[in-house]
Amino acid sequence: MSAPFRFPRFFVTSPAPCPYLPGKTERKVFTELTGQHATDLNDALGRIGFRRSQGVAYRPSCIDCAACISVRVVAGEFQPSATQRKMLRRHADLEVTACKPWTTEEQYALLRRYLKMRHPGGGMADMDESDFADMIEQSPVKTYVIEYREPSVDGRPGRLVGACLTDQQADGLSMIYSFFEPDDPKRPGLGTYIILDHIIRAGRANLPYVYLGYWVEDSRRMAYKARFRPLEKLGPQGWSRFEPDQRELPLGR
Structure with a gap:
């Protein structure tokens, strides 16, 4: 056999x-x-x-x-905090679309602004349009680009303010990479909102989890992931609930 x-x-x-x-x-x-x-x-x-x-x-x-440490949010049990509920209300006017994984010039321009402001010396800082197309389009699994746009005007799509490359797995949504309009005073906390939106969508689709990738306790870049509860981490004995220290969590993303 x-x-x-x-x-x-x-x-x-x-x-x-x-x-x-x-x-x-x-x-x-x-x-x-x-x-x-x-x-x-x-x-x-x-x-x-x-x-x-x-x-x-x-x-x-x-x-x-x-x-x-691999971490995931238990979508069906998630209850947003007061701050997170405020964030959901603030961006409730955004129009969200699950698009096929094909790149656009608008997406790439948004990525460049995001990288320049948030990760100027990071490993993706030199990503060109061809690299970006490879990241988005070369997927052997069920993948979407979730776009977040301001309200349409006269039938024309609104401004693209956020996007997330997302895989749909059998047990949840895996957020591969998100990027958004950086430091826009009219749209604070877009990174947080994108995660909240994924958690809500997973719950509505009866998908148990939203995978956030890796969390590093001593890395401030990763600290925002600890704000989404209940959270599970992967250890030697499998997945289990845990409560990261919240004393120095950043207020926004």
């Missing part, structure tokens, strides 16, 4: 500087997502902490560090 699909081959990257913790190095284990069973493989790997990038699933495999 033959197996329904071939067991994937895994590879390990060379060590590189960690983007989250100064002085640390990172290493990743990864495998290709190809063939007719790519969706099933991505779902299975997602449940054990892997993330997707184009046609590859990866997770940290650092030699002397285990700071990166």
Whole structure:
């Protein structure tokens, strides 16, 4: 009797500087997502902490560090805080559309503004239009670009203020990468709103979880993820609830 699909081959990257913790190095284990069973493989790997990038699933495999922790929100039990309810009301006029994963010039221009203001020295700072198209369009699984626009005028689409590359997995939504209008005084907290919108949509679709990627306790860049409760983390014994320290959480994103 033959197996329904071939067991994937895994590879390990060379060590590189960690983007989250100064002085640390990172290493990743990864495998290709190809063939007719790519969706099933991505779902299975997602449940054990892997993330997707184009046609590859990866997770940290650092030699002397285990700071990166996979986290997910329990969508069906989520109750927004007073601040989060205010954020939902503030941006309730936005028109949200789940688009096919095809890039547009408008999306790329928004990404460039976002990277320039929020991550000027990051690994994506030099991303050109071809790189952006690869990130969005090269997906072997069910993927959307969720667009957030200001209200349409005279039948014309409103201004694009946010977008998120999102995978729909068997047990939830996986937020691959989000970007939004940075530091717009008329639209504060768009990053938070995009996560809230995903949690609400997952709950309405009876999808149990929203996967937020990795949380690093000592990285302020990752601290915002701890504001969405109930939160589960992946440990040696599987997924479990946890309560991150909220003493120094940033107020907005």
